[in-house]
Amino acid sequence: MARPRLAAALSSEQQQSALTAVAAALAAVASQDAGRLWIGCSGGLDSMVLLDAAARQWPAEQLRVLHINHQLSPQADHWQASVAARAAALGCPFEAVKVVCQPSGEGLEAAARAARYAVFEQRLAAGESLLLGHHADDQLETVLYRLLRGAGLRGLAAMAGQRPLAAGQLLRPLLGLPRQQLEHYAAARTLSWVDDESNASSDFDRNFLRHAVVAPLRQRWPSWHKRLARTTDYLREGDRLLCDLAELDLAxxxxxxxxxxxxxxxxxxxxxxxxxxxxxxxxxxxxxxxxxxxxxxxxxxxxxxxxxxxxxxxxxxxxxxxxxxxxxxxxxxxxGKPPPLIDYTLTWSLAELPAELALPDGSRLIAERATAGEADAGLLKPPLGALTVRPRRGGERSRPVGRKRSAPLKNIYQQQAVAPWLRERVPLLWAGSQLAAAAGLWVEASCAAQPGQQGIAIRWLSAAEQHSQ
Known part of the structure; x- marks a missing residue:
């Protein structure tokens, strides 16, 4: 645990300036409807300042402190305990989640970030906001790091102050403030925080930038953070314009x-x-x-x-x-990734609607009442008992609505330009020995509701489509 800096080492003007700047940053969040607030708190300087300022801005019951224990440092449990103690002192609900970081081709830092954000996305509900304590020094490091990696406009625009995350949003209210101002705030408020020993090692690229590049830049150009904010705003605007152009061309x-x-x-x-x-x-x-x-x-x-x-x-x-x-x-x-090909046979009752059926490949069938003519794939006519659901196995024939004669399923797939990678995966619905429908594609003529009649619409949602909803 780092010792609190003495407020006496700062002038009253410096203390007040820091308190005012941080309070103004949080007030900007308070001016919008941010819902319940999650405070991502590692125990470091920036997140402890964020937690303290948030507790002064909002009632404790509106806040929830979330600590991610990456289990990468011998001090990890100590850091968790320090955040828990601070949250308790402020009267804020606290939750800690331990994650396992599995490095891939992008290294340990990327793996830790992925694990951390996976938890954030799981916790964040609709209408809620996650506040993180990233500051202007972090932004400068990010810009330089991505510049050296050959990033484009979106990468060089670095971290956004606000963006959607899962069902809610992510906010970085301190992004425009340099770390020194947060240090002044912590001193004025006599806050304590933890220091991650890995931050001192220049073996990590971001640490090298922090110590060898960013520190001299701060000394040379005192107003660097204001210029950086302007530049990242320009880059973000350019990125949006290119995205707008892509949308026009896609149409x-x-x-x-x-x-x-x-x-x-x-x-x-x-x-x-x-x-x-x-x-x-x-x-x-x-x-x-x-x-x-x-x-x-x-x-x-x-x-x-x-x-x-x-x-x-x-x-x-x-x-x-x-x-x-x-x-x-x-x-x-x-x-996502191409789903696996899995053979299965399932029974699905449509006695009560709406009805759902989870399939072994992660996709899902949904049956709902509708009026014939409203669904492109046609509607099944009720009443229907239990259906058998399975993928294609070869030799099936079908006569979709609008065809005079039946044909091999293979031929119908080709005629309707069904993509080859879907042909072995489309769920087929059987009423006894009669093929009733190819989910999401067509309904068998003998099983179809007539125009204007009530029927059953079948939707087939992939695993990726379910996640996006």
Whole structure:
């Protein structure tokens, strides 16, 4: 635990300036309807200042202190105990969550961040806000770090002061204040905090930037944080403009909603100027809620191995939290990883509606009452007893509404341009030995409700679609 800095070491003007600046930053949050507030508190200087200022701004019952124990330091339990004690002293509810950090290709820091944000997303409910104590020094480190990694506009714009997170929002009210001002606040309030011993090691890239680069910059340019805020605002505005342009271009490329994602017409995309082609691909995941913009490597691989693949190929490219495919002249952006092919046989009762059925591959069927003509795939006519649900196994025949004769399921899939990767996964609904429907695609003519009649609409939601809802 770091010793509290003595208020006597500061002038009264410095103390008051720090108190006023932090209070103003929190008041800006209080002016909006932020709902219940979670305070992410590690026990370090910035988060302890944030917690103290929040407790002065809001009643304790509106706050909930959340500590993530990464279990990476011998002092981790001590840090947790110190935050718990401070929360108790302020009368704020406290919760600690221990996580396991599993480093991947991006290292331990990235793994810790991923584990931490996974907890944040789990805890944050609709209408709630998570407050984090990032400050202007953190922002400068982030800009420099991403600059050296070759980031684009969105990366160089660094951390946003406010952004959606899960069902709520993330707020960084201290982002415009330099660390020195937080130190002055802590001194004026005689706060104590913990120091992470790993912050002293220059083995980590961000620590090297903090000690060897950021410190001299602060001394050379005292008003650096104000200039930095202006620059990141310009970068963020430029990023938004490029995203707006991508949205306009996407609308011109005949976008379609697909199972677990979207598709666009490649012939329309190819009609765009080359720079706008690349810009659309880069920002399409943002528009489709399928992750961050493409980096240069993923963009180049997409253009080469998917768009540029031979005409009869069925290319697949895995990205971060998404995957890409091409079929029948369309490019597909699909959320998550390709789901596994699983054979199953399930019984589903539609005696009471609405009804749901979870499938082994993570997808879900939903049955609801509707009036025939309202659903593109047609409606099943009631009454229906228990249905059997299973994927295609070969040899099935069907006569969808509008066809005069039955045909092999394989032929119907081809005629309706059902994507090849879906054909073995589409749930088939059987009423006894009669195929009643291909979920989300069509209803068998003999099982369909007539126009204007009440029927049963069947929706098929992928695991990724359920998560986005």
């Amino acid at each position: 011109s490329c005949e976008p379609h909603s697909e199972v677990a994602g979207q598709s666009l017409a490649l012939v329309r995309w190819q009609g765009l100027p080359a720079r706008r082609q690349a810009n659309l691909l880069r920002y399409w995941p943002v528009l489709a809620a399928a992750g961050e913009p493409l980096d240069g490597a993923e963009l180049a691989e997409l253009q080469s191995s998917v768009i540029g693949a031979r005409a009869d190929a069925q290319p697949l490219l895995l990205g971060r939290g998404r995957h890409w495919r091409r079929f029948d002249g369309r490019l597909y952006l699909l959320a």
